[in-house]
Amino acid sequence: MTDKLASPVAPSMIAHLSRAFTAIPFNRMLGLRLDHLDAEHVLMSFDMKNELIGNFLHGILHGGVTSSVLDMAGGMVVMTTAITEHPHATPEELAKILGKCSTIDLQISYLRPGKGERFSAKAWIIKQGHKICFTRMELHNHTGSLIASGNGTYLIS
Amino acid sequence: MTDKLASPVAPSMIAHLSRAFTAIPFNRMLGLRLDHLDAEHVLMSFDMKNELIGNFLHGILHGGVTSSVLDMAGGMVVMTTAITEHPHATPEELAKILGKCSTIDLQISYLRPGKGERFSAKAWIIKQGHKICFTRMELHNHTGSLIASGNGTYLIS
Amino acid sequence: MTDKLASPVAPSMIAHLSRAFTAIPFNRMLGLRLDHLDAEHVLMSFDMKNELIGNFLHGILHGGVTSSVLDMAGGMVVMTTAITEHPHATPEELAKILGKCSTIDLQISYLRPGKGERFSAKAWIIKQGHKICFTRMELHNHTGSLIASGNGTYLIS
Amino acid sequence: MTDKLASPVAPSMIAHLSRAFTAIPFNRMLGLRLDHLDAEHVLMSFDMKNELIGNFLHGILHGGVTSSVLDMAGGMVVMTTAITEHPHATPEELAKILGKCSTIDLQISYLRPGKGERFSAKAWIIKQGHKICFTRMELHNHTGSLIASGNGTYLIS
Numbered sequence: 001m002t003d004k005l006a007s008p009v010a011p012s013m014i015a016h017l018s019r020a021f022t023a024i025p026f027n028r029m030l031g032l033r034l035d036h037l038d039a040e041h042v043l044m045s046f047d048m049k050n051e052l053i054g055n056f057l058h059g060i061l062h063g064g065v066t067s068s069v070l071d072m073a074g075g076m077v078v079m080t081t082a083i084t085e086h087p088h089a090t091p092e093e094l095a096k097i098l099g100k101c102s103t104i105d106l107q108i109s110y111l112r113p114g115k116g117e118r119f120s121a122k123a124w125i126i127k128q129g130h131k132i133c134f135t136r137m138e139l140h141n142h143t144g145s146l147i148a149s150g151n152g153t154y155l156i157s
Numbered sequence: 158m159t160d161k162l163a164s165p166v167a168p169s170m171i172a173h174l175s176r177a178f179t180a181i182p183f184n185r186m187l188g189l190r191l192d193h194l195d196a197e198h199v200l201m202s203f204d205m206k207n208e209l210i211g212n213f214l215h216g217i218l219h220g221g222v223t224s225s226v227l228d229m230a231g232g233m234v235v236m237t238t239a240i241t242e243h244p245h246a247t248p249e250e251l252a253k254i255l256g257k258c259s260t261i262d263l264q265i266s267y268l269r270p271g272k273g274e275r276f277s278a279k280a281w282i283i284k285q286g287h288k289i290c291f292t293r294m295e296l297h298n299h300t301g302s303l304i305a306s307g308n309g310t311y312l313i314s
Numbered sequence: 315m316t317d318k319l320a321s322p323v324a325p326s327m328i329a330h331l332s333r334a335f336t337a338i339p340f341n342r343m344l345g346l347r348l349d350h351l352d353a354e355h356v357l358m359s360f361d362m363k364n365e366l367i368g369n370f371l372h373g374i375l376h377g378g379v380t381s382s383v384l385d386m387a388g389g390m391v392v393m394t395t396a397i398t399e400h401p402h403a404t405p406e407e408l409a410k411i412l413g414k415c416s417t418i419d420l421q422i423s424y425l426r427p428g429k430g431e432r433f434s435a436k437a438w439i440i441k442q443g444h445k446i447c448f449t450r451m452e453l454h455n456h457t458g459s460l461i462a463s464g465n466g467t468y469l470i471s
Numbered sequence: 472m473t474d475k476l477a478s479p480v481a482p483s484m485i486a487h488l489s490r491a492f493t494a495i496p497f498n499r500m501l502g503l504r505l506d507h508l509d510a511e512h513v514l515m516s517f518d519m520k521n522e523l524i525g526n527f528l529h530g531i532l533h534g535g536v537t538s539s540v541l542d543m544a545g546g547m548v549v550m551t552t553a554i555t556e557h558p559h560a561t562p563e564e565l566a567k568i569l570g571k572c573s574t575i576d577l578q579i580s581y582l583r584p585g586k587g588e589r590f591s592a593k594a595w596i597i598k599q600g601h602k603i604c605f606t607r608m609e610l611h612n613h614t615g616s617l618i619a620s621g622n623g624t625y626l627i628s
Contacts, residue, residue: 025208026219051182062183063260064225071220103220105419106265111598127582262576264421268441284425339522340533365496376497377542377574382535417534422577
């Protein structure tokens with residue numbers, strides 16, 4: 001992962017993707033915030049709350065929350081990359097491009113118990129091809145501890 | 158996977174696990190029902206609803222719902238297997254045994270778009286070791302179409 | 315996996331694939347035999363020998379042998395499926411079709427130590443799409459013990 | 472991955488591991504060289520040769536070579552980490568510690584066709600626990616192109 005900003009995403013496209021993102025009830029239920037979005041990486045965050053706990057004995061995150069957030073982060077960086085390649089697309093064309101993006105394979109490594117007050121997910125592109133896009137994802141808690149890492153493989157056309 | 162019923166789980170243990178399962182808010186939000194539970198396989202189901210949609214253009218399930226349900230199904234069959242090996246454990250001992258079960262690796266293959274009115278998840282044990290347990294999971298829709306398959310690796314002690 | 319024979323593969327195509335298979339030095343080094351091939355599943359086998367041992371203390375198979383054989387088995391069933399869809403293709407066209415098949419993702423679960431005198435690998439199609447093909451693979455030893463299982467995701471066009 | 476050198480491995484242990492490594496016929500067949508070894512990361516390399524080709528039409532590496540090398544690299548960094556925790560172990564104790572290390576899950580993403588004259592594999596620890604160790608692996612060709620990446624999960628006791 002490089003830290004430089006790649007081909008910047010047009011503000012209207014970011015707005016489009018952000019609206020689509022927050023319109024999804026499941027994301028709202030998770031309390032997912034989209035903190036940063038460009039063609040190379042995506043940052044999201046969410047706060048711990050009762051609804052997201054999987055193990056009340058130990059107060060740790062439901063494994064499904066972890067996999068959901070990492071899949072969502074990987075998908076968002078893939079979609080951002082896809083739309084930056086069509087800088088002059090209309091909203092209808094964008095919707096069509098995004099509609100073609102889908103997860104093929106998701107792999108999650110649960111490294112540490114999901115304890116924390118706040119969590120941040122990061123996703124970046126490992127390899128972008130014409131048909132297939134590979135991403136890497138990480139979930140950290142508010143102390144910077146790496147809770148989970150993952151790989152997503154996405155079909156983009 | 159064999160179809161025979163393995164070492165039957167005591168009804169009180171099933172009741173214990175079922176209560177723990179339905180006490181988890183995230184599972185209630187998903188609308189997950191625990192339909193069958195023994196030491197060899199687990200069946201769960203849930204109905205499509207707006208809250209579970211990830212793509213409104215095509216009306217398909219959020220990928221996070223799929224990964225959450227399959228991880229949950231794999232975890233339940235692992236926990237059921239773990240408690241059947243301790244037929245005389247007290248509820249406190251059971252809680253301790255279950256508290257040690259955790260997902261290590263989760264892999265999901267998204268085979269078809271998650272369209273359907275109702276979905277059923279099945280999980281079964283591939284290999285149960287002293288420390289590590291491997292499961293296989295499948296998600297079908299109400300027409301019997303295989304939507305996703307997955308593998309879970311769990312630490313059990 | 316169904317046991318019925320799917321669209322039978324023309325003998326000349328089987329011969330073509332078998333020749334391509336045995337022409338690969340790495341497969342010869344492994345001692346891989348192609349025992350059965352149709353559009354639904356592939357069976358391969360090989361004998362234990364010193365060259366394939368990874369752990370001499372315990373006399374068990376090199377993990378790379380397991381992953382190599384399972385990837386090869388998954389790839390063969392994908393290629394067989396691909397060519398059965400072009401029953402009238404010339405050898406040149408077949409070579410082109412096969413040249414487009416490539417592994418995207420491989421996942422292997424190492425279930426038991428690879429002990430045995432002889433091993434057999436089985437691969438079958440989970441889902442065949444227009445662009446992506448998902449397979450499941452298993453490696454058994456000569457006593458019928460399941461040594462490893464795996465998932466392969468392949469790009470086919 | 473951090474670049475600092477972690478707890479250095481005693482030269483005698485490195486010698487022990489290197490001997491064990493090169494004593495494995497499968498590694499010799501691959502032509503694998505162990506270039507660097509410490510408790511945080513491992514570097515290996517090998518040259519392209521006919522015996523490692525999987526696709527002669529395009530002259531690319533056999534997928535099994537890629538998965539074998541990445542599993543081997545992940546396993547080596549795990550074993551190095553395991554022995555650095557026992558700085559005063561005898562060779563017999565070391566052999567016992569290493570004998571307990573085994574791969575649980577391996578995941579490989581095939582990012583680009585394996586073309587190249589020389590390949591280098593890198594593996595590093597993502598999370599080291601008491602029982603489970605997670606690694607990340609990469610394979611580059613001689614031009615620095617990332618050919619494949621992977622994740623290994625290992626049991627260490």
